Amino acid sequence: MTDTIDGVLGEIRFAPDGLVPAIAQQHDTGEVLMVAWMNREAVRVTLAEGMACYWSRSRQALWRKGDISGQTQRLVEFRLDCDGDTVLLLVDQHGVACHTGRRNCFFRAWRNGAWTMIAAPLVDPAQLYPASGSNSRSRSEGSSSGPSASRAS
Amino acid sequence: MTDTIDGVLGEIRFAPDGLVPAIAQQHDTGEVLMVAWMNREAVRVTLAEGMACYWSRSRQALWRKGDISGQTQRLVEFRLDCDGDTVLLLVDQHGVACHTGRRNCFFRAWRNGAWTMIAAPLVDPAQLYPASGSNSRSRSEGSSSGPSASRAS
Known part of the structure; x- marks a missing residue:
C-alpha cells in the first residue's frame, strides 16, 4: 500500500506550505460539498483508510472529516488535475458537509x-458538536477561521 | 453596479496574497471543470461582464478565460462558502476548460x-493556441506552472 500511495504523492505538486486545495464532491449528484486542504499525510491517510482526511490549518493537525461530528466522507475516487496542484475527491457524504448544518458550504449565492441564502440547515449545529455547542467546531475539528479552507462539519 | 459588486467583495475573505480559490462547475451537469484563483479585480470583472475572469499567478495579470483559446465560461451564478474564502462559479463552458483540450482538468483518477487517464482530449491543443503551438498557453494566457491554479484553456 505504501508503494502505491507513494505513486500518488509523486504526482501531486504541493505548494511551498506543503498543501494542496481539495474539493469534495458528492460522487453521484455532482454537488460540490466543500473545499479543504491536504498535506502529504492527509492524502496518505485518505487513501489508506478510504475516508476523507484533511489538514486543519487552524489546528495544524490532521483532520479526519467527521471524527467529532460523525459527518464522514467515504472516498469513492481520488482525482488530480492537469498540473497536479488541485485534487478532487469524489465522496459519499454521510449527513451534512458544512459545520452550519447545511449539506454543503456554498449556500450563499x-x-x-x-x-441570498439558498439552503437551510438540515441539522442543528449543536447536535453536531454537543460538547461545547454550535461554535465548537473551529476549536475541535475544523479548518481555519482565517483565510483558509471551508468550515465543514 | 459598483455598489453591488462592492457588496460581494465585502463578504469575500481574500488570503494575504489577495487571492481566493475559485472552482468552475458546469451549471447543468455538475462537472467540476477547473480550479483557478481570483483577486478582487477578477471578481469585479466576472460579475460586471458575466464571463469568468481569473487572476493568473504566473503572469500576475487578469486572465479573461478563453480570451486566447475562445473557450470562454459564461457566468450562471456566483456562490460563496460558509467562511467566505472559496468561491464557486456555476458556468456554461464553451468548448473545453482544460489547456490539454479535455473538457475538464481532473482527468487523472x-x-x-x-x-488512469479517464478522459481524452476533445480538441487538439494546437488548435486552441495556434500562434505558438500546444505549449503556448502557459506563456499566453494560463495560470502558473508552479504550485498554482489548474492549467485551463
Missing part, C-alpha cells in the same frame, strides 16, 4: 445584487 | 494503484 449572489442574486439581484445581494447575497 | 487513482485506480487500482495507478493513475
